[in-house]
Amino acid sequence: DAVAGMHPALRSRIKGYGYEIYMKDTMDDTEENKKKLVRFIAQEVAKDKKIPHFDKSGVEEILREARRRAGRKGHFTLILRDLGGLVRVGGDIARAEGAKYTTSEHVIKAKAMAKSVEQQMADEYLEQKKDYKLFTTEGFEIGKVNGLAVVGDSGVMLPIIAEVTPAQSREEGKVIATGRLQEIAQEAVQNVSAVFKKFTGKDISTKDIHIQFVGTHEGVEGDSASISVATAVISSLENIPVDQSVAMTGSLSVRGDVLPVGGITPM
Structure with missing residues (x-):
C-alpha cells in the first residue's frame, strides 16, 4: 500500500530489491515506437504552452538520448x-535565445x-574527489589508470x-588488492593475474602485485574494472606510461578477451 501511494517521482527510482516493478523501463526501437516518442515530444510542448516546437534535428537528438538512456541496444x-x-529545458533554452524552433x-x-538528483550527487562526489587529488585527467603516469564505476544511477571515476x-x-x-572489494570483484582481480602471465611473457612468480582501488569507501563489486586493473599492472611491470585523459571499463576473461559489462549508460 505504501508503494502504491508513493509519489511517481520517487516510485520511478525504485529498482526492485523486493519492491514491485510497475512497468517496463524500455521499449523496442521500432518505427511505431519512434512515432510514439515524437508524439510525446509534441505533447510536452503543447502542455508547456510557452516553449517552441522541435525541428527535425531537435527531435532526432531527443530520440538519440532516449536510446542512450535505455542502456540496451x-x-x-x-x-x-x-x-x-x-524536452522542457531544451525548449526553455530555445525560447530564451528567441529561436523559432528548438x-x-x-x-x-x-x-x-x-x-537527475542521482547525477547531481555523482557530480558532487566527483568534485570532492578532485579536491583531494584522488584522480588526474591530464598527463601520463605509470601504474595508474582511471577506471569507471556506477554509484546509484550515475557513473563516477574509479582510480x-x-x-x-x-x-x-x-x-x-x-x-594483493585493497579497496573493500566484494566477492565478484575479488574473483575478477584473480582472473586478471592469469592474463598477466599469458601476455607479459615474464615470470612474475617472484613478485607481489599490489592493486589499490582509491577512495572506494562504498566498496567495489562486479568485474567491470578488470581491463583497468590489467592496464595498470602491465603499465607498472613494463614501465609504460598511461594516458590519464582516458578512462576505461570492461570485463576481462582469463584468455584476455574484453567482454561487455552493465552500467555503460551512466558510466
Whole structure:
C-alpha cells in the first residue's frame, strides 16, 4: 500500500530489491515506437504552452538520448519523466535565445543542465574527489589508470593504482588488492593475474602485485574494472606510461578477451 501511494517521482527510482516493478523501463526501437516518442515530444510542448516546437534535428537528438538512456541496444527508454524534463529545458533554452524552433544544439545544451538528483550527487562526489587529488585527467603516469564505476544511477571515476615489488613470501608472489572489494570483484582481480602471465611473457612468480582501488569507501563489486586493473599492472611491470585523459571499463576473461559489462549508460 505504501508503494502504491508513493509519489511517481520517487516510485520511478525504485529498482526492485523486493519492491514491485510497475512497468517496463524500455521499449523496442521500432518505427511505431519512434512515432510514439515524437508524439510525446509534441505533447510536452503543447502542455508547456510557452516553449517552441522541435525541428527535425531537435527531435532526432531527443530520440538519440532516449536510446542512450535505455542502456540496451535496439531500445528506447520508457522513463518519460526524465525525458520530458529534457524536452522542457531544451525548449526553455530555445525560447530564451528567441529561436523559432528548438534544435539539436538546444537539446545538447539542455543535457548539460537537466540532470537527475542521482547525477547531481555523482557530480558532487566527483568534485570532492578532485579536491583531494584522488584522480588526474591530464598527463601520463605509470601504474595508474582511471577506471569507471556506477554509484546509484550515475557513473563516477574509479582510480586504480598498481605497484610491482619483490615477493615477500619465499614460495611465490601474490596479487594483493585493497579497496573493500566484494566477492565478484575479488574473483575478477584473480582472473586478471592469469592474463598477466599469458601476455607479459615474464615470470612474475617472484613478485607481489599490489592493486589499490582509491577512495572506494562504498566498496567495489562486479568485474567491470578488470581491463583497468590489467592496464595498470602491465603499465607498472613494463614501465609504460598511461594516458590519464582516458578512462576505461570492461570485463576481462582469463584468455584476455574484453567482454561487455552493465552500467555503460551512466558510466
